[in-house]
Amino acid sequence: MTASTSGHPLSGRAAIVGIGETGYVRGADETVLEMVLGASMAAIRDAGLTPADIDGILPPPGFVAWDEIAAHLGIPDVRYTSTPQMGGASPTAALTTAMMAIASGVAETILVPIGWNGYSALRPRPDAKPSKRRFSAAFFETVRNYYGPYGLRSAPWWYSLYLQRYVELYDVPPEAPGAVAVAARKHAQLRPNALMHGRAMTMDDYLASPYITEPLRKFDCCVETDCAAAVVVTSAERARDLPHRPVLLLGGAEGHANPAHELTNRADVLDLGLSRAAPRAFEMAGVTARDMDFLQIYDCFTHVVLLQLEALGLAERGGAPDLVKGGALELGGAYPLNTAGGMLSQGHCWGLNLVVEAARQLRHDAGDAQVHGAELGLVTGYGDLGDGSIVILGRG
């Protein structure tokens, strides 16, 4: 049992008590709404609860809104709802919001859902039901005016604008991002629901993969999938009466680079939102990155993982390539990473699949991927143009 030792008024007051996820597929049978409701019901049932117990809903922006979820699930009395505007960092950021809402008594039992048609939005099956589900954000205006005209239409092209500087200034060898990709793929072989289950990848395969836009190769990029996931968070007191071992929220924070709405005009373009968020979360939890038994790091792109390892304080700027050598990120290594395959090899579920996996690890229910005796772990989020979020979790 991991108790909070920091004395922070939010630390250890709330716990993840239910988890749910769909498969991670290309061309789902269900609509986005059906997937979100399915994962949500799975999480609520896993918690030993019914929709009538839910009184808060914190969905990410776009796709499915809280009122649809409440209506379709028959949640009778929603006391609190809010939506972080942080793209892929939103689900993990929502967990900190849940900590605040629960500790303050504004709500008691909160649903954090996400689901999308990350693959099928652009490539619908011929027999697919019509869908208008999509995502929009204020920074899209920056992209339209200042990146899009130059052929930079989506995340790999945008982020490469700063990742290439990281690679050139710090002589980052391709084997460093390769180690992230290979670890994720190895771990996906232990999860039958991972998109890349059954599709092994070696470092040679990685190095042979073609560039999309330098420094990003094809295998540096996460896999676009149709999927949904959800977790249920409640008070630490109520968690004690529910079926599963509680997973305590010990610390949580968000952070944003300045300016947040444009990538290239930051004093230091390698300064992620997580650089600011991580120290706040560790302070709240009373622990450091080196205390973690595993890391679930938002792996939209491998180089972004390297930068986050540095932002967490595990390495100096430019030091991540040394840190990840020798299988350090693989199960059995010093820093087991994304033990279900992450977004690189399990599926892109806006990082909430990383939260689901972290909860499994801390319940000691992660099967062949179990980190022996795991007591502490963290999950990060990275979204839009570098917004960062993080939660520190402990076995209750």
Next chain:
Amino acid sequence: MSTADKQIPRPAELDLEFFQAATSTGELHVQKCADCSDHHHPPRLYCPRCFSDRYVFEKVSGRGTVYSYTVSHFTTEKAWKDEVPWATIVVQLDEGPRLVGTARGIDPGAIRIGLPVRVVTETVTDDFAYLWVEADAGAEPEKTGNERAEEAR
């Protein structure tokens, strides 16, 4: 390489003022605070340095150096399929702000951080100017890109 068939945006509000300053004169302009003279990009309604709401768009030389870049080998856009590999450069302007544009007349393989470059505008519509990045032949080649990168560490 040309702007034909490329995605041409229709900027609004303050971004439109940035582009119209260029399209109406044929020359690159960047927002400058009318109180503290700080330059910024993209434009903002309040100066991030002194919080003034008074600003002008001021003509700049376009001169600067490569701050970062990407060479793209793949695209899902029809208009760019014949352009691969093309390079996009983040230019550190001498005046301070950074601008993004397409490399023109520079071998993508020769681009390095610190290379002297110049931003040139091309008026595409009344409301949008394309930004090209060319080698700055007039610049003193006093340091190589690698030497500048070394300094940046």
